[in-house]
Amino acid sequence: MALTETYTLSNGMEIPKVGFGTWQSKDGEEAYQAVKTALEVGYRHIDTAAVYGNEESVGRAIKDSGIARDKLFITTKLWDLGTTEDARAALDESLEKLGLDYVDLYLIHWPNPKAFRPNFAERNAAVWKAMEDGVKNNKVRAIGVSNFHPRHLEPLLEVAEIKPVVNQIMVNPSDQQEEVVAFNKAHDILTEAYSPLGTGKIFAITELADIADKYEKTVAQVVLRWSLHKGYLPLPKSVTASRIKENADIFDFDLSDEDIAFIDSLHGKAGLARNPDEVNH
Numbered sequence: 001m002a003l004t005e006t007y008t009l010s011n012g013m014e015i016p017k018v019g020f021g022t023w024q025s026k027d028g029e030e031a032y033q034a035v036k037t038a039l040e041v042g043y044r045h046i047d048t049a050a051v052y053g054n055e056e057s058v059g060r061a062i063k064d065s066g067i068a069r070d071k072l073f074i075t076t077k078l079w080d081l082g083t084t085e086d087a088r089a090a091l092d093e094s095l096e097k098l099g100l101d102y103v104d105l106y107l108i109h110w111p112n113p114k115a116f117r118p119n120f121a122e123r124n125a126a127v128w129k130a131m132e133d134g135v136k137n138n139k140v141r142a143i144g145v146s147n148f149h150p151r152h153l154e155p156l157l158e159v160a161e162i163k164p165v166v167n168q169i170m171v172n173p174s175d176q177q178e179e180v181v182a183f184n185k186a187h188d189i190l191t192e193a194y195s196p197l198g199t200g201k202i203f204a205i206t207e208l209a210d211i212a213d214k215y216e217k218t219v220a221q222v223v224l225r226w227s228l229h230k231g232y233l234p235l236p237k238s239v240t241a242s243r244i245k246e247n248a249d250i251f252d253f254d255l256s257d258e259d260i261a262f263i264d265s266l267h268g269k270a271g272l273a274r275n276p277d278e279v280n281h
């Protein structure tokens with residue numbers, strides 16, 4: 001089953017190459033059904049976050065799937081950059097909501113929320129300590145970051161005893177984040193591609209439809225295949241059963257070098273690029 005293909009992380013762990021996104025999947029039936037369908041279709045990697053407010057529904061779907069825990073890869077994320085103690089408590093709360101003894105991957109969700117912007121490096125170092133404790137206490141198998149640019153990662157790498165294994169950032173043909181991707185690569189950090197479909201905006205790039213027709217695939221499948229071709233780990237989200245299946249059916253074709261080059265040239269096309277320092281969380 002292609003959905004079980006993995007990348008190997010810098011700590012030796014295997015991570016399924018496609019993850020199932022759950023941002024904006026409403027807590028309750030919507031998130032529950034989406035994750036349940038995804039697990040039935042064959043996804044084994046689920047991406048959630050404390051701030052999505054749906055960890056309980058995601059956890060319920062995982063439990064009801066009956067799939068052995070060690071066959072799943074579950075990620076959640078820490079929102080507040082409070083004290084080390086706050087971060088320890090936040091991890092326990094996420095585990096409680098998910099109904100799990102451990103998560104496979106725990107990420108700092110955002111490097112510099114507005115309230116902590118002047119001292120983000122110090123805040124990230126404090127919560128990283130709690131995340132490292134999570135690894136030592138077997139509550140977490142791997143730790144990483146999200147929305148980190150090199151200026152956020154550099155100070156963290158200086159103090160980290162356990163290195164981040166992934167950096168989850170927005171990457172899609174419209175926002176290719178070349179500088180961050182290159183930094184990740186140079187530090188053996190896997191790039192997880194969030195909003196791989198531009199939160200639905202990628203479909204506005206009409207040229208992608210011609211490529212999709214050529215392969216008898218959909219635009220979503222072509223864009224996700226491009227993401228894999230680049231060595232990223234895409235996290236498509238959908239609450240629609242047919243799309244959940246469609247987004248998983250991307251392992252039976254390859255894009256030509258010419259088409260990859262064309263998609264590479266689409267950077268900026270749907271106007272999605274953003275800078276974490278300008279997002280006022």
Ligand code: NDP
Pocket residue numbers: 020021022023024047048109146147168169193194195196197198199200218220221235236237238239240243244246247
């Ligand atoms: P995506 O880029 O995955 O796009 C999802 C949107 O596209 C939804 O509106 C969905 O509609 C629609 N869609 C999905 N598949 C198809 C398809 N085959 N054809 C047509 N439309 C489709 O969006 P997200 O921004 O949600 O990103 C994916 C995941 O990445 C998130 O869910 C989350 O897990 C993660 N993420 C992480 C962030 C971070 O800060 N770390 C930030 C943002 C996202 P519908 O659901 O109605 O089917």
